[in-house]
Amino acid sequence: MECKTINPAARRYMHRFSVTMLLYALFIVLAVWVFVHFRPTGPLAYALAVLPAIPCIGMLAVFGLYLVEEKDEFQRFIGVQAMLWGIGGTLTVTTAWGFLENFVHVPHLQLILILPIFWLFFGISLSVLLARYK
Amino acid sequence: MKNRLRVLRAERKWSQADLAERLEVSRQSVNAIETGKYDPSLPLAFKLARLFGSTIEAIFSDEN
Numbered sequence: 156m157e158c159k160t161i162n163p164a165a166r167r168y169m170h171r172f173s174v175t176m177l178l179y180a181l182f183i184v185l186a187v188w189v190f191v192h193f194r195p196t197g198p199l200a201y202a203l204a205v206l207p208a209i210p211c212i213g214m215l216a217v218f219g220l221y222l223v224e225e226k227d228e229f230q231r232f233i234g235v236q237a238m239l240w241g242i243g244g245t246l247t248v249t250t251a252w253g254f255l256e257n258f259v260h261v262p263h264l265q266l267i268l269i270l271p272i273f274w275l276f277f278g279i280s281l282s283v284l285l286a287r288y289k
Numbered sequence: 290m291k292n293r294l295r296v297l298r299a300e301r302k303w304s305q306a307d308l309a310e311r312l313e314v315s316r317q318s319v320n321a322i323e324t325g326k327y328d329p330s331l332p333l334a335f336k337l338a339r340l341f342g343s344t345i346e347a348i349f350s351d352e353n
Contacts, residue, residue: 227318229315229322229327
């Protein structure tokens with residue numbers, strides 16, 4: 156995953172991830188635009204509301220594909236570790252925030268922020284791990 | 290796990306990047322194995338041994 160010596164699997168991963176990110180942004184804009192202009196109801200409203208979540212599954216799926224395609228076992232090890240730190244960090248922060256909401260009434264955390272929080276933890280972990288094994 | 294990779298590499302005047310290329314892994318991977326921060330899988334250990342014309346036991350040691 157090092158930029159200077161990026162291998163084909165990492166390159167494919169970055170390309171696929173960019174596509175899912177683009178779809179995520181497009182679907183959010185589309186959903187907002189349709190809701191603002193047409194105020195859909197019923198099944199269409201539900202389908203549109205969950206539309207941006209589909210690329211989120213895609214983001215995780217392309218990471219899974221990367222792990223399958225990456226031939227360098229050490230890079231896979233780094234990727235899996237970053238993923239675990241991402242999951243652990245997200246679970247810890249959101250659980251702690253949930254208790255804070257219940258006991259000291261901090262502002263409500265929107266559930267749609269969970270994915271960005273996960274990628275934030277993932278990104279930080281990946282950077283730390285890459286620096287550690289530089 | 291301790292290993293003799295640095296010595297074996299130096300004997301052949303290979304850089305970490307040279308060894309990485311021969312093993313088809315990243316330079317980071319070679320560095321992590323060489324410094325004992327990462328223990329390679331059995332297939333990679335065999336690949337290393339074959340590359341140096343040696344055995345896994347002659348390259349890696351589990352003694353502290």
